[in-house]
Amino acid sequence: MIAIASSAGLWWTILRTSLEERLAYRADFALGTLMRFLPIVTQILLWKAIFEAAGEKEIAGFQYKDMVAYYLIVMISRALSSMPTLASSITLQIRNGDIKKFLIQPVDMIGFLLLMRVAWKLVYYIVAIGPFALVFYLCRGFFDGWPDAATMLAFITSLAMAFLLGFFLEVTIGMIGFWFLEVSSLLFIYMVLNFLLSGHMFPLALLPDSIEPWVRALPLQFLAGFPTEVFLGNVTGEAMLRGLWTQFMWVVFFLATSRIAYHYGVKRYSAFGG
Amino acid sequence: MRRSKSTHPSYLAVLATFARNSLVRDMTFRGNFLIECVTSLAWMTMNLYFYMLIFQFTQEIGSDTGWSKFPFLVFLATTMLVNSLVQTFIMPNAAEFSELIRMGNLDFALLKPIDTQFLISFQKIQWSSLSNFFFGAALLAYSLARLNHVPGVIEVVLYPVYIVTGVAIMYSLMICLAATSVWMGRNQTLYDFWFYITTFSRYPIEIYKGGLGRPFMIGFTFVVPILIVANVPARFLAKPLQKGEWYLAGYAAIATIASLYVSRQIFRKALVGYRSASS
Numbered sequence: 163m164i165a166i167a168s169s170a171g172l173w174w175t176i177l178r179t180s181l182e183e184r185l186a187y188r189a190d191f192a193l194g195t196l197m198r199f200l201p202i203v204t205q206i207l208l209w210k211a212i213f214e215a216a217g218e219k220e221i222a223g224f225q226y227k228d229m230v231a232y233y234l235i236v237m238i239s240r241a242l243s244s245m246p247t248l249a250s251s252i253t254l255q256i257r258n259g260d261i262k263k264f265l266i267q268p269v270d271m272i273g274f275l276l277l278m279r280v281a282w283k284l285v286y287y288i289v290a291i292g293p294f295a296l297v298f299y300l301c302r303g304f305f306d307g308w309p310d311a312a313t314m315l316a317f318i319t320s321l322a323m324a325f326l327l328g329f330f331l332e333v334t335i336g337m338i339g340f341w342f343l344e345v346s347s348l349l350f351i352y353m354v355l356n357f358l359l360s361g362h363m364f365p366l367a368l369l370p371d372s373i374e375p376w377v378r379a380l381p382l383q384f385l386a387g388f389p390t391e392v393f394l395g396n397v398t399g400e401a402m403l404r405g406l407w408t409q410f411m412w413v414v415f416f417l418a419t420s421r422i423a424y425h426y427g428v429k430r431y432s433a434f435g436g
Numbered sequence: 437m438r439r440s441k442s443t444h445p446s447y448l449a450v451l452a453t454f455a456r457n458s459l460v461r462d463m464t465f466r467g468n469f470l471i472e473c474v475t476s477l478a479w480m481t482m483n484l485y486f487y488m489l490i491f492q493f494t495q496e497i498g499s500d501t502g503w504s505k506f507p508f509l510v511f512l513a514t515t516m517l518v519n520s521l522v523q524t525f526i527m528p529n530a531a532e533f534s535e536l537i538r539m540g541n542l543d544f545a546l547l548k549p550i551d552t553q554f555l556i557s558f559q560k561i562q563w564s565s566l567s568n569f570f571f572g573a574a575l576l577a578y579s580l581a582r583l584n585h586v587p588g589v590i591e592v593v594l595y596p597v598y599i600v601t602g603v604a605i606m607y608s609l610m611i612c613l614a615a616t617s618v619w620m621g622r623n624q625t626l627y628d629f630w631f632y633i634t635t636f637s638r639y640p641i642e643i644y645k646g647g648l649g650r651p652f653m654i655g656f657t658f659v660v661p662i663l664i665v666a667n668v669p670a671r672f673l674a675k676p677l678q679k680g681e682w683y684l685a686g687y688a689a690i691a692t693i694a695s696l697y698v699s700r701q702i703f704r705k706a707l708v709g710y711r712s713a714s715s
Contacts, residue, residue: 194628197628197629197632198628198632200632200633200635200636201632201635203636203648203652204635204636204638204639204643206648207639207643207644207645207646207648207649207652208497208639208643210643210646211497211498211499211501211642211643212490212493212494212497214498214499215494215495215496215497215498215499215501216493216494216495217499218493221493221494222493344468347468347471347472347474347475350475350478351475351478354475354478354479354482357482358482358485358486363482363486364486364489368489368493369489370492
């Protein structure tokens with residue numbers, strides 16, 4: 163009992179310090195969040211020009227306002243599932259030897275990093291809720307009102323899993339650092355593929371029929387596209403449940419992979435210096 | 437008594453030394469260099485794919501704007517050319533500048549008998565980004581060959597000139613943003629700001645219309661003139677120039693000179709405000 167309490171106390175302390183650390187630069191941060199919406203303006207204008215010229219009401223099942231709504235909601239998904247500097251910080255710690263502190267302290271590294279990210283995302287949403295609310299209020303005309311409770315629940319579940327998937331996927335990539343010291347190029351390629359194939363750059367429905375199923379078979383769509391499609395009602399009923407289940411399985415897969423990679427990585431690892 | 441020929445260093449010779457040193461550094465890690473080329477090309481290819489996909493659904497971007505597939509690809513190639521030059525010559529130095537200030541290392545730059553802005557602007561050249569330049573050039577050649585008209589001699593001559601003015605405008609903006617780190621110490625947000633506002637330069641000016649687009653069009657043409665960076669040269673080649681559009685070319689020339697002047701003034705002011713941070 164005491165052991166559980168002290169362990170909970172430890173994790174609570176980690177969470178609290180991470181929260182305080184992140185809140186230190188909140189003004190800089192709120193401004194940054196608001197600016198992050200600037201590229202949305204170009205997307206809105208670009209798609210307006212495309213729809214005008216195409217003369218069609220729908221492109222790949224999207225009307226103009228659905229397209230804008232898509233880009234707005236995808237920002238929420240990406241804000242949760244993106245893990246800036248996570249993989250690179252792991253490889254850096256492996257390279258400069260910092261990782262040895264996790265080997266001698268009774269703190270699990272992956273758990274520590276997860277709590278730190280939870281804190282970061284909490285702070286992100288606490289600070290970013292203002293700019294987000296403002297932008298969504300200004301853009302309310304692009305939405306058909308709120309989705310029903312069941313859709314909302316599925317959306318939130320899918321967002322939570324998008325966060326976990328993003329985390330474990332990046333940790334797994336970071337673990338490659340145990341075998342190759344420099345993975346920055348690999349990370350860049352992952353970033354490019356992620357942007358293109360997760361549905362962040364454009365809805366995956368735009369892809370040709372010959373390519374779309376292959377892209378959908380990858381885990382990347384669950385980081386951005388899938389939660390957004392759930393919110394907009396593009397995926398419903400059985401397809402939605404199947405999607406949520408697949409997303410869950412991907413989370414489990416990368417959780418296991420990152421654990422196994424860490425286990426074998428640490429065995430390979432040798433620390434030098436003081 | 438022998439008099440030295442000049443009290444000023446030869447800027448061209450110094451620039452050549454910077455270029456050679458950067459190349460030597462890049463060639464020391466050849467594998468890394470190759471990977472950098474490949475990864476930046478991946479980014480370009482992705483961008484191109486996005487627009488190829490869009491042209492599956494529409495003939496044009498904006499109705500009656502003339503930005504159909506191949507003229508638009510000329511536009512896209514132009515943004516790639518400008519951006520690759522910015523990434524090769526400007527970005528690596530700008531990133532360094534705020535570090536120089538934070539660590540107090542700007543002292544060493546100030547002490548050297550050469551113009552400080554020149555020194556910190558061109559010290560590093562990221563040669564691998566030139567791969568994007570070749571990608572842009574290839575795309576330009578491919579799409580030019582498929583245009584419905586042949587650009588005139590004047591347009592062809594002016595194109596590279598306006599590519600350079602475009603780079604100069606981007607350079608001025610970067611210097612202004614970098615200079616603010618003297619006052620702010622840390623300016624991560626400002627670098628994000630650079631990324632977010634330069635996004636606007638990558639689209640044809642015609643899409644900025646209506647209640648939402650117009651204010652951006654005016655702001656990014658007359659206040660921070662990044663909209664003319666790619667739009668002016670791309671227009672020379674992509675579309676037969678209309679009579680009124682020569683004003684745009686004249687304006688771009690004036691805007692470039694004004695941008696360079698303003699950024700120089702801001703940079704000098706920043707240096708006056710600099711206090712060394714070293715112990």
